[in-house]
Amino acid sequence: MSGLQAYLVLAALVFAIGLFGVLTRRNAVGILLGIELMLNAVNINLVAFARFNGDLGGVVFTLFTISITVAEVAVGLAIVIAIFRVRRTVEADRLDLLRG
Amino acid sequence: MTLPTVLPLLVWVLPFAAFVLLAVVAPLRRAGPRAGLLSIGAMGVAFMAALVVWVEDFRGEATWSWIPSDGGPIATVGVLVDPVSNAMLVLVTLVSLLVQVYSLAYLGDEPPASLGRYYTYQSLFAVSMLGLVLSPGFLQMFVFWELVGLCSYLLIGYWYERPAAARAAVKAFWITKLGDVGFVIGIVLLWSATGTFDFGELFAKAQEHALAIDRLGTIMFLIYLGAVGKSAQFPLHVWLPDAMEGPTPVSALIHAATMVTAGVFMVTRAEPLFALVPEVLTLIGWVGAFTALLAATMACVESDIKRVLAYSTVSQLGYMMAAAGAGAADAGFLHLLTHGLFKALLFLAAGAVIHTVGTNDIFRMGGLFRAMPQTALVFIVGTLALAGVPPLAGFFSKEAVLSGVWEAQLTGPFLMLALTALLTAFYMFRVVFVAFFGRAFGAGHPHEAPWLMRGPLWLLAALTVAVGIRLAMGGEHEAPAWLVSLSLALAFAGFALAWAMYQRGVVDPATFASALAPLDFLARRRYGIDALYGGLYRGLVLGFARLIGWIDRYLVDGVLNVLSALTLRGGDGLRRIQNGRPQDYVYGVAFGVLLLIVWAQLWR
Numbered sequence: 168m169s170g171l172q173a174y175l176v177l178a179a180l181v182f183a184i185g186l187f188g189v190l191t192r193r194n195a196v197g198i199l200l201g202i203e204l205m206l207n208a209v210n211i212n213l214v215a216f217a218r219f220n221g222d223l224g225g226v227v228f229t230l231f232t233i234s235i236t237v238a239e240v241a242v243g244l245a246i247v248i249a250i251f252r253v254r255r256t257v258e259a260d261r262l263d264l265l266r267g
Numbered sequence: 268m269t270l271p272t273v274l275p276l277l278v279w280v281l282p283f284a285a286f287v288l289l290a291v292v293a294p295l296r297r298a299g300p301r302a303g304l305l306s307i308g309a310m311g312v313a314f315m316a317a318l319v320v321w322v323e324d325f326r327g328e329a330t331w332s333w334i335p336s337d338g339g340p341i342a343t344v345g346v347l348v349d350p351v352s353n354a355m356l357v358l359v360t361l362v363s364l365l366v367q368v369y370s371l372a373y374l375g376d377e378p379p380a381s382l383g384r385y386y387t388y389q390s391l392f393a394v395s396m397l398g399l400v401l402s403p404g405f406l407q408m409f410v411f412w413e414l415v416g417l418c419s420y421l422l423i424g425y426w427y428e429r430p431a432a433a434r435a436a437v438k439a440f441w442i443t444k445l446g447d448v449g450f451v452i453g454i455v456l457l458w459s460a461t462g463t464f465d466f467g468e469l470f471a472k473a474q475e476h477a478l479a480i481d482r483l484g485t486i487m488f489l490i491y492l493g494a495v496g497k498s499a500q501f502p503l504h505v506w507l508p509d510a511m512e513g514p515t516p517v518s519a520l521i522h523a524a525t526m527v528t529a530g531v532f533m534v535t536r537a538e539p540l541f542a543l544v545p546e547v548l549t550l551i552g553w554v555g556a557f558t559a560l561l562a563a564t565m566a567c568v569e570s571d572i573k574r575v576l577a578y579s580t581v582s583q584l585g586y587m588m589a590a591a592g593a594g595a596a597d598a599g600f601l602h603l604l605t606h607g608l609f610k611a612l613l614f615l616a617a618g619a620v621i622h623t624v625g626t627n628d629i630f631r632m633g634g635l636f637r638a639m640p641q642t643a644l645v646f647i648v649g650t651l652a653l654a655g656v657p658p659l660a661g662f663f664s665k666e667a668v669l670s671g672v673w674e675a676q677l678t679g680p681f682l683m684l685a686l687t688a689l690l691t692a693f694y695m696f697r698v699v700f701v702a703f704f705g706r707a708f709g710a711g712h713p714h715e716a717p718w719l720m721r722g723p724l725w726l727l728a729a730l731t732v733a734v735g736i737r738l739a740m741g742g743e744h745e746a747p748a749w750l751v752s753l754s755l756a757l758a759f760a761g762f763a764l765a766w767a768m769y770q771r772g773v774v775d776p777a778t779f780a781s782a783l784a785p786l787d788f789l790a791r792r793r794y795g796i797d798a799l800y801g802g803l804y805r806g807l808v809l810g811f812a813r814l815i816g817w818i819d820r821y822l823v824d825g826v827l828n829v830l831s832a833l834t835l836r837g838g839d840g841l842r843r844i845q846n847g848r849p850q851d852y853v854y855g856v857a858f859g860v861l862l863l864i865v866w867a868q869l870w871r
Contacts (some may be wrong), residue, residue, distance in 0.1 A: 263847030
């Protein structure tokens, strides 16, 4: 297994774990954590390609991603708190107001 | 354009102008009697012009191309003036004029707007009938043929609030249309074979024996079908008795004197063509004689005075057609003219009776001779003419018809017509004795009709006598002596039978009827022909309509209903997918991405 491939496998594993968390967690905060994992898997990919292709663009991109992720978590948690205030719960299964 | 064609054209244009004025200028039409006066004025001048045309014996033809095409016009319109059309012009304008004058009094109680509508229709009818009479070709004739049919419909349904009148109007329209379909197909077939609608050209070809067309017999039969419908020949005669729902003057004008004779006129006009196909002529003769006999038997058991006259009209039309079929179209045409006079007289006299008594049933009249002697007198004149008593007009024309049929060696039709002559005298004197003589238990207080109505009656009665005397003096009477005595004897036998039954009471009508029970039974039920048509209508047309209705309701609508139900169910099912849980959506997205990846791996 070459160097790059090891990083890619790691990233894929982290992404899969994150996806699994998003799909199975019932708590909205847990889902947000899963999304964090997926985004970080992407970051690993970007840094790995930047390192092995000698292109700094990937690293710069990662910095942007991290900062945007922070903003996203802030907004996401704010929404979760707002929902909790209204519905007294953050169970994802019970937040189905958009049901058809 | 010379005088011989301008003057007949004027006869046509005057009522047309009256019709357009009445139809377009609504205040004039709503003025009622004044609208009538306009129509009568136009008709009066037209009658004068027609009289000049007839007396001067104008002949000529003027045509204009109507449907132009490369090899000459496809169809022409115009006027054809010859002795046949001249005589018809006088008859139509005369009876129209008298009927319109009569209607002023007869329909005097109508609201003015209705009366104006009546005179508008009357003018339109005169226009159509005159146009038909003057037609120089089949196409123009067909156009006006349909127009008189329309006027007949409008005038039968004049009292359209009465369901019976509305139904009778529709019945008359549909049944005559049945024949007209044959007529129009025949005309078009003839045109496709010869390339012309024009009578002149067709007759010239017929004379040169250049009319060797396949199926000419079929074509002429189809054209004859139009006459069957219009002239109420068996089996399409059923509409004419019902047409009596219209006002009596309308019956006198349209359903006795003019429109119903259009079929006879057409056969007379196209005689050179019919002469080429003897089979069709023989058929016309047989059907005419059979119609005459059938209608006469039905007239014998009818108690509605107008219906008796209607059946009598059908019967006399059968006479005319039989003459035409025997190749004696002149005799048939003469009978058409004299019949137009005395049948209009009979109808108008019956109208005067109905107007004052208020019922159509002859058994609720009686003793009217004392109450209205003038009407009774003219009615008897008409009856004598219809029964064929000399020297009245009907005698000579009937004689001519009978001798024509005899000379053509149509023995069967001749016997039927002779029997009809007996029945004619019987049923007419039956009406006379029951309604005008006998015990006076008439309804209401019968009195003589106003002068506006009596004037036309006297004029028609005088003409009936005058024409008869003119024919007697003419000396064109060629019937063999035995025929004259036979028809006189038949007329007298009919008279004597009616007298014995209804005046003296020697023979009880009920016993007489039970002696002829099956015939009486059938005649009272109009030989089941109306019932047959009703059954056919209900069975075929309504059955077909129900079938179509079922297909529409269950097949066409069914497909749409199933589609809409499927859409609803599908929508309901799909709605459950949208459960509002983001995680489930993400499942879908992830699964979709997985599929894409697998697909990309496998099918690269």
